[in-house]
Amino acid sequence: MAAxxxxxxxxxxxxxxxxxxxxxxxxxxxALEPGAKLPEDALGERFGVSRTIARHALGQLAAEGLxxxxxxxxxxxxxxxxxxxxxAFDIRIELERLVVRQLAGKLTKAxxxxxNAHVDAEDRARGGTDAVSIRxxxxxxxxxxxxxxxPILVRYVSEVAYRCCLTLSLYSRPHSTECAINEHRAIISAxxxxxEAKVMDLMHHHLDSxxxxxxxxxxxxxxxxLLDILAPYADEVTGDRVVKLPKVARRG
Amino acid sequence: MAAxxxxxxxxxxxxxxxxxxxxxxxxxxxALEPGAKLPEDALGERFGVSRTIARHALGQLAAEGLxxxxxxxxxxxxxxxxxxxxxAFDIRIELERLVVRQLAGKLTKAxxxxxNAHVDAEDRARGGTDAVSIRxxxxxxxxxxxxxxxPILVRYVSEVAYRCCLTLSLYSRPHSTECAINEHRAIISAxxxxxEAKVMDLMHHHLDSxxxxxxxxxxxxxxxxLLDILAPYADEVTGDRVVKLPKVARRG
DNA sequence: CGCGCTCCAATTGCATGCAGTTTGGTGTCC
DNA sequence: GGACACCAAACTGCATGCAATTGGAGCGCG
Numbered sequence: 001m002a003a004x005x006x007x008x009x010x011x012x013x014x015x016x017x018x019x020x021x022x023x024x025x026x027x028x029x030x031a032l033e034p035g036a037k038l039p040e041d042a043l044g045e046r047f048g049v050s051r052t053i054a055r056h057a058l059g060q061l062a063a064e065g066l067x068x069x070x071x072x073x074x075x076x077x078x079x080x081x082x083x084x085x086x087x088a089f090d091i092r093i094e095l096e097r098l099v100v101r102q103l104a105g106k107l108t109k110a111x112x113x114x115x116n117a118h119v120d121a122e123d124r125a126r127g128g129t130d131a132v133s134i135r136x137x138x139x140x141x142x143x144x145x146x147x148x149x150x151p152i153l154v155r156y157v158s159e160v161a162y163r164c165c166l167t168l169s170l171y172s173r174p175h176s177t178e179c180a181i182n183e184h185r186a187i188i189s190a191x192x193x194x195x196e197a198k199v200m201d202l203m204h205h206h207l208d209s210x211x212x213x214x215x216x217x218x219x220x221x222x223x224x225x226l227l228d229i230l231a232p233y234a235d236e237v238t239g240d241r242v243v244k245l246p247k248v249a250r251r252g
Numbered sequence: 253m254a255a256x257x258x259x260x261x262x263x264x265x266x267x268x269x270x271x272x273x274x275x276x277x278x279x280x281x282x283a284l285e286p287g288a289k290l291p292e293d294a295l296g297e298r299f300g301v302s303r304t305i306a307r308h309a310l311g312q313l314a315a316e317g318l319x320x321x322x323x324x325x326x327x328x329x330x331x332x333x334x335x336x337x338x339x340a341f342d343i344r345i346e347l348e349r350l351v352v353r354q355l356a357g358k359l360t361k362a363x364x365x366x367x368n369a370h371v372d373a374e375d376r377a378r379g380g381t382d383a384v385s386i387r388x389x390x391x392x393x394x395x396x397x398x399x400x401x402x403p404i405l406v407r408y409v410s411e412v413a414y415r416c417c418l419t420l421s422l423y424s425r426p427h428s429t430e431c432a433i434n435e436h437r438a439i440i441s442a443x444x445x446x447x448e449a450k451v452m453d454l455m456h457h458h459l460d461s462x463x464x465x466x467x468x469x470x471x472x473x474x475x476x477x478l479l480d481i482l483a484p485y486a487d488e489v490t491g492d493r494v495v496k497l498p499k500v501a502r503r504g
Numbered sequence: 505c506g507c508g509c510t511c512c513a514a515t516t517g518c519a520t521g522c523a524g525t526t527t528g529g530t531g532t533c534c
Numbered sequence: 535g536g537a538c539a540c541c542a543a544a545c546t547g548c549a550t551g552c553a554a555t556t557g558g559a560g561c562g563c564g
Binding site for chain 1: 266268304307308311312315316317323335336339340342343346347349350402403404405407408412415
């Protein structure tokens with residue numbers, strides 16, 4: 001049985017889905033950073049659709065946790081707190097352990113080849129940008145989930161993985177992807193051998209180490225504040241003059 | 253403004269959210285059976301909103317997996333296959349083990365009292381309909397999830413629990429709720445004692461036995477008129493304002 | 505009698521328009 | 535110079551209107 005994509009609940013080819021996909025990708029590739037404004041008008045114009053459609057797409061992404069929707073206010077790309085990021089990884093670990101548990105020893109040769117091919121692609125992309133590496137690494141996990149043939153599992157793993165992606169852009173430092181790639185290879189190998197306990201353990205530590213490597217400074221709520229970000233630049237500009245920051249500088 | 257800033261991603265107080273809640277409840281109480289048609293204008297009429305809003309609500313519920321959306325076709329309540337039902341339970345087991353792992357030994361007296369009160373309510377509802385029992389049992393699990401203070405975990409547990417609810421209406425036979433109630437009490441007790449391993453095991457077997465008891469054989473389904481089914485839920489939404497039910501209920 | 509065709513009511517897909525809310529800027533007064 | 539009141543622009547919330555698609559009843563044909 002091949003990996004037949006079930007078009008049941010999600011992502012057919014209507015305009016809403018197209019916009020969702022585009023925005024999702026823009027978000028996980030960090031083209032749209034957390035906190036970025038997403039006015040319905042602008043989206044509609046950019047994608048050549050009406051506000052109604054853009055609005056609907058934002059609703060879907062909000063349901064996935066990638067976008068924050070506030071009543072009567074402009075939607076923004078979600079800005080998960082550090083704790084939420086950690087929670088997302090905890091959930092992800094459990095879900096992906098379930099994935100590899102179901103997959104251990106049950107993969108066809110073709111599937112193993114597909115996985116290896118994907119990791120090869122990750123390898124080749126090592127020279128590129130972080131954003132692409134992160135996306136490819138995430139897609140490896142989603143590819144695994146697909147092989148379970150469980151649409152529900154695919155959905156949850158995808159969602160939570162995207163959320164983790166989002167948090168990486170917030171809290172991670174430039175990270176070396178090499179060990180992640182090696183860990184991916186180890187997982188494939190253990191899956192092929194059918195060593196269930198081993199592969200669950202590998203996955204657990206893989207994700208845990210990604211999380212620990214990524215979620216470093218518990219930058220509290222202040223961390224995402226524009227004022228802190230701009231502090232060094234402000235020093236340059238104002239020289240030795242003391243800068244008292246006026247009430248609130250709006251994020252823009 | 254006493255406005256509770258609150259809920260980041262979902263369920264504020266706009267009309268879409270209200271309708272989502274009403275429909276969700278109608279679905280999990282089996283007032284709307286799997287396969288039931290959900291035409292946009294019928295919903296809009298019943299809830300006193302435009303098609304736009306009904307449509308948006310359907311989109312949200314589709315994202316939760318409760319509703320199936322087919323392009324150019326009438327939306328229907330989702331009809332998970334038996335395998336999907338089993339998958340949902342597997343995921344649920346992992347998520348809820350995570351919940352009780354986080355909660356073991358960390359509950360306040362007030363929280364334990366709240367849990368006990370809920371189970372008492374379940375007990376009192378034993379004479380009532382199956383639908384109410386199932387809803388209360390589900391809400392017990394969601395209440396637990398809430399106590400983790402992890403919005404993401406709450407969302408996933410809620411979603412997957414609702415999906416399981418949905419499958420119960422498809423595949424379950426009238427089941428005795430007593431053992432479930434006892435198992436809930438046992439879980440509370442183990443949580444209070446802080447026995448992490450024990451409570452994870454209890455939760456695992458609790459959900460596993462619910463799944464095994466439930467997922468037996470399909471039951472036929474009969475069609476009822478949507479407008480009639482939704483009447484009580486619409487009352488909630490429209491409040492005391494008179495909602496004129498125009499025309500005739502078609503569809504037989 | 506069954507099978508395919510045509511046509512129409514039902515229904516969705518989407519854009520647009522209007523009203524209410526928030527935002528950000530300006531003028532005024534201290 | 536700074537705080538407050540006020541106003542216009544921007545934006546969202548929602549309803550309505552129109553074109554496109556579907557499902558099925560009715561009809562003709564083999």
